Amino acid sequence: MKTALITGASSGIGxxxxxxxxxEGFNLILCGRRKEKLEELKQELDDKSNIHxxxxxxxxxxxxxxxxxxxPSDLANIDILINNAGNAHGLDPIQDGNVEDWDAMMDINVKGLLYVSKAIIPKMIARASGHIINIGSTAGKEVYPNGNVYCASKHxxxxxxQGMRIDLNGKGIRVGAINPGMVETEFSEVRFKGDKEKAQKVYEGFKPLQPEDVADIIRFVVTRPSHINIADLMVMCTAQASSTIVDKE
Known part of the structure; x- marks a missing residue:
């Protein structure tokens, strides 16, 4: 039975x-800051999986x-790492950007991903086996107005x-990224500092991706035969053509 560790598991895609x-019957290590949310999820899934x-x-x-x-020793060997934790903070032109917002995005989206990966990769190397999926964004493929530092973090x-895939080549470890476009989660609510009305307007007039859509893609990726590595995948809802072009009613 495989063991998967998921960061940012308390909501959304995680x-x-x-x-x-x-x-799928995987052992699950669910990580996050909101203990009560994680405990609720554990209660929901306890009858299906061994959850820590x-x-x-x-x-x-x-x-x-x-x-x-x-x-614990029975969960120490992690087969699948889903580096999902990430946030956007603010939507301002660079000259008006909030330094605390910049720090949060770089610390969570970049440094946090590196810390978790660094803690897990050595044991994957020792076993010559593992699969790492980093959740990126279409913002890592293009830059949009006022997205400056968030886009930089996803780039x-x-x-x-790409660096992981090169450095771990020959180690038996698959490395890939899934880069979603607009997904209806708490993302915009966090970006707009809890302004739910403003956040909701982001998703009005079209059908955005749902967290379950991305999760289903992640399942597909990690269940491919071991000789297949889906290295880079970008997914958007049908109404979205780019970060700034969305067909709204």
């Missing part, structure tokens, strides 16, 4: 992936390393994924 992985919760701030490397090093994820 939560949906946990549910779909539970259907890790509550830490992905920006804190000491917490990341100690939490992963402290996993970094794209570069890190």
């Amino acid at each position: 939560k949906a992936t946990a549910k779909i992985f539970a259907e 919760l890790l509550t830490f701030d992905i920006r804190n490397k000491e917490e990341v390393f100690s939490s992963i090093e402290g996993l 970094a994820v794209d570069a890190i994924t």
Whole structure:
């Protein structure tokens, strides 16, 4: 039975992936900051899967390393890593950008991904087996107005994924990225600092991707035969043609 670790599992794509992985019978290590949300998810999935919760701030490397090093022996060998945790903070032109927002995006989207990967990759190398999926974004493929630092963080994820794949070539480890367009999650609510009305307008007038859509793609990717590595996949809803071109009613 495979063991999968998912960051950002308390909501959105991470939560949906946990549910779909539970259907596959995977052991699950679910990570996030919101303990109560993780516990609710664990209760929901307990009858389908062996679930272990890790509550830490992905920006804190000491917490990341100690939490992963402290996993019980039956879950210590992680077969699948889903680097999903990430956020957008603010939507401002570069000259008006908030430095705290910049720090949050770079610390979570880039450094946090690196910390978790660093904690897990050595054991994958030792076993000559593993699969790493980094959740990027269409923002890692193009830059849009006022997206400056968020786009930069996702471009970094794209570069890190490519670098991982090169450096781990020959180690028996598959590395790939899934880059969604607009997905209806808490993403916009976080970006707009809790303004639910403003966030909701982002998804009005068209059918955006749902977290379950992306989770289903992740399941497809990780269940391919071991000689197949889906290296880079971009997915948008039908109404979206680019970050700024969306067919709305």
